[in-house]
Amino acid sequence: MSDLGFVRTEMLPEQAPPATTVGAIGWARQNLFNGISNSVLTVLSLVFIYYILAAMLPWLLSPTWGAESLNECREINGSGHGGACWGVISERWLQLMFGFYPPEYYWRPIAAFLLLGVALAPVLFDTAPRKLLIFTPLYPFFGAWLLWGGTIWNPLAALAGFVLGYYAYKVVAAAAGSLAGVIAAALVPVLWWLFLAGPVAGALSSILPIGIQAVESRAFGGFMLSITIGVTAILCSLPLGIVLALGRQSDLLIVKALCVGFIEFIRGVPLITLLFVASTLLNIFMPPGTNFDIILRVMIMVTLFAAAYMAEVVRGGLAALPTGQYEAADALGLDYWKAQRLVIMPQALKISIPGIVSTFIGVFKDTTLVSIIGLLDPLGLSNAIRADAAWNGIVWEIYGFIALMFFVFCFSMSRYSMYLERKLKTSH
Amino acid sequence: MKKSVFLGALTVAGVIAGGAAAATLDEVKARGKLNCGVTTGLVGFAAPDANGNWDGFDVGVCRAVAAAVLGDPAAVEFVPTTGKTRFTALASGEIDMLARNTTWTFSRDVDLKFTFVGVNYYDGQGFMVPKELGVSSATELDGATVCIQTGTTTELNLADYFRSNNISYEPVPIETNAEAQQQYLAGACDVYTTDASGLAATRATFENPGDHVLLPEIVSKEPLGPLVRHGDNEWGDIVRWTLNALVTAEELGVTSANIGDMSSAPGNNPEINRLLGTEGSLGEMLGVSADWAKNAIAAGGNYGELFEKNIGENTPIGLARGLNAQWTNGGLIYSPPFR
Structure with missing residues (x-):
């Protein structure tokens, strides 16, 4: 049996795959022209895209960046439906970004924004240096000080409230039990803020005046206003929402009733109603001459609104968790707070990430509603810009610019949430 | 209350510390700034420019009042208000006066308890x-x-x-x-x-x-004019007579160009002298400085100048004076005498 005709003794060299299955052609065949119906769809889509671009591009690329009024744009573009009038953006983009913030202090909101990234980095990405976590809880005070300016003692006095609360908890909890500690931790800072923080900060600043030029809230506008309100609401609403969600599941009757009442009331009222309450109703209730900052009022209302929605999102996560997890935490001998912190919340929050981020995005976009109560956010400013005789009649360019900016922020939030979901996925 | 309001808690402290309402004039003087409600933007009447400076016909009234009371046309805090928030902002004291092309109607005057101090534009x-x-x-x-x-x-x-x-x-x-x-x-x-x-x-x-x-x-009929709250007639008088001063100045030919000369020494026309404070004591009666009207007129010009600069025929808006001409030219713009 040694007359075997042919036995290959060495491997054939690898051959390149057919030209029609690799490279651009292969990709196109596989993805665009895979069968007759797909080919037809591809061609139709290309024609559609071409028509859109053919209509959009000449409009987008009109050379009007230097124009100083709508009429000048029209002259540049010639008669007929020429192109966009970008002069308004090049003249007003700083205003759309910072509102009426004094130009010499533009670095302050920019620094606050960049430092926000620094403060959030260790929370958002686990590759960031852990030491930054020290900066994170200090940021709200520092950022607010950068934005509003004034004496440094104001944010320090506000911070002192939290420190006092912490020690109040320690002392009272050791002396009279955990519940009394929690109550003291809530009560002491509030009393401090209400009655002592202002005078103490005033006294300290008269002794040691350290500070930067104060900027009034009224100077806030444009995207700076949207981001300030949005970030505050986002950052405050998550912890508030978690507490509300836990409160809603609590066995303590009063706590539960309060949480349910709050959530259902806030969710049952449109945000714009709350904003009107903030802008007009509060004004009437407070004694004349009081100076309760309108932006602060709006921030509080938006935060409460977002917190109510957040609570329900988190509750969804809690409900999705198998009862076994609660029982396992109990079986390990963990007390309520430890069980929540170590077992329940990490899982519940992971489940709720899409919902949470969705709420964030919604809140950020809802900040445009403040234009209805006369705050000059980007949409409010778009109206103010059109009221300039030079730009009256411009619509698409301003709205397009605003939409683009909002898209950048919302899209990056959405991508981050997808990254987080991938990272925390444990089902593999 | 000079505390810069900072965090919610601090602010609440401020609220409690806030005092009772003083007379608007004293408040404005103490504050050093006039809080003037304007629209969030209406061509020719009020709009911020690229540097955030407000300009327009209604804005001109605010600046004139600020100049009359504080001597400085730039001492105005413009508070943008919408059609929905304007009246509450005024009623609650957030603003001292509203110059926001608001139509003078019976119910707004009587029921909402505002005082319309005059008409600066007759619209329809x-x-x-x-x-x-x-x-x-x-x-x-x-x-x-x-x-x-x-x-x-x-x-x-x-x-x-x-x-x-x-x-x-x-x-x-x-x-x-x-x-x-x-x-x-x-x-x-x-x-x-x-x-x-x-x-x-x-x-x-x-x-x-x-x-x-x-x-x-x-x-x-849409008579548009500035308004103030009921109940502080002295303040209402100041805003009313500032507006009247602008109108009278046009009637008497006092402009922002010649006001320097006219106010430096008493001239031949006694009414001009009384208006500009070189004669009589009108400013004292009003509780402001003697040169209040001079400052108001110098701020942005007299009524006619404000009109021409912001909404007149040489602007893109191109409105004719029409009903808003001086009564001597067949219009309705008419100021009581300064006497």
């Missing part, structure tokens, strides 16, 4: 239609679709007018003037109706203004 509701519609009178608008801003007096005027003329129409409710422009140009409605000044300003922005006509009918 008009109609704009495309020329190709071939309409020459509002009475020919039977069955037309009408773009109209909701929640304004124009909405009610329109209903009244069409009902009394026994013609039908179909309203297209819109929220803002910008939206109205787009809807009207896109053909969503045959007619756009709002104040005639607004129509003129809107038409001026069109690519082909000649394709659109304003109908001759003016269907309502």
Whole structure:
């Protein structure tokens, strides 16, 4: 049996795959022209895209960046439906970004924004240096000080409230039990803020005046206003929402009733109603001459609104968790707070990430509603810009610019949430 | 209260520390700034420029009052208000006066408890239609679709007018003037109706203004003027007489150009002397400095100058004086004497 005709003794060299299955052609065949119906769809889509671009591009690329009024744009573009009038953006983009913030202090909101990234980095990405976590809880005070300016003692006095609360908890909890500690931790800072923080900060600043030029809230506008309100609401609403969600599941009757009442009331009222309450109703209730900052009022209302929605999102996560997890935490001998912190919340929050981020995005976009109560956010400013005789009649360019900016922020939030979901996925 | 308000808790502390209401004039002087409510933006009447400085016809009134009270036309904090927030802002004391092209009506004066101190612009509701519609009178608008801003007096005027003329129409409710422009140009409605000044300003922005006509009918009276709260008549007097000073200055030929000369020494015309404080003690009676009117006029010019600079025929808006001419020229602008 040694007359075997042919036995290959060495491997054939690898051959390149057919030209029609690799490279651009292969990709196109596989993805665009895979069968007759797909080919037809591809061609139709290309024609559609071409028509859109053919209509959009000449409009987008009109050379009007230097124009100083709508009429000048029209002259540049010639008669007929020429192109966009970008002069308004090049003249007003700083205003759309910072509102009426004094130009010499533009670095302050920019620094606050960049430092926000620094403060959030260790929370958002686990590759960031852990030491930054020290900066994170200090940021709200520092950022607010950068934005509003004034004496440094104001944010320090506000911070002192939290420190006092912490020690109040320690002392009272050791002396009279955990519940009394929690109550003291809530009560002491509030009393401090209400009655002592202002005078103490005033006294300290008269002794040691350290500070930067104060900027009034009224100077806030444009995207700076949207981001300030949005970030505050986002950052405050998550912890508030978690507490509300836990409160809603609590066995303590009063706590539960309060949480349910709050959530259902806030969710049952449109945000714009709350904003009107903030802008007009509060004004009437407070004694004349009081100076309760309108932006602060709006921030509080938006935060409460977002917190109510957040609570329900988190509750969804809690409900999705198998009862076994609660029982396992109990079986390990963990007390309520430890069980929540170590077992329940990490899982519940992971489940709720899409919902949470969705709420964030919604809140950020809802900040445009403040234009209805006369705050000059980007949409409010778009109206103010059109009221300039030079730009009256411009619509698409301003709205397009605003939409683009909002898209950048919302899209990056959405991508981050997808990254987080991938990272925390444990089902593999 | 000079504390810079910072965090919610601090602010609440401030609220509790806040005192009772003092007289508006004292408050303004103590604050060093006039809080003046304006629109969030209306062509010619109030708009911020690229540097955030407000300018316009209504803004001119605010600056004149600030100049009269504080001597500085720049000492104004402009508080943008919308049609929905303006009255609460004034009633609650957030602003000292409102100069926001607000129509003087019975109910606003009596029921909402405001004092209209005068009229700085006599407006009226008009109609704009495309020329190709071939309409020459509002009475020919039977069955037309009408773009109209909701929640304004124009909405009610329109209903009244069409009902009394026994013609039908179909309203297209819109929220803002910008939206109205787009809807009207896109053909969503045959007619756009709002104040005639607004129509003129809107038409001026069109690519082909000649394709659109304003109908001759003016269907309502819209006297627009600054207003203050009820209950502080001294403050009301200051705003009223500042406005009157601007009007009188035009009548007497006092302008921002010649006011320096005229106010340096008493001249031949006793009324000018009283107005500019070189004679008599009108400023003292009002509780402000003797040169209050001089400062007010120097801030932005007299009534006529303000008109020409912001909304007059040489501006893109191009409004004729019409009803807003001095009474000596057949208009309605008339100030009581300074005596």
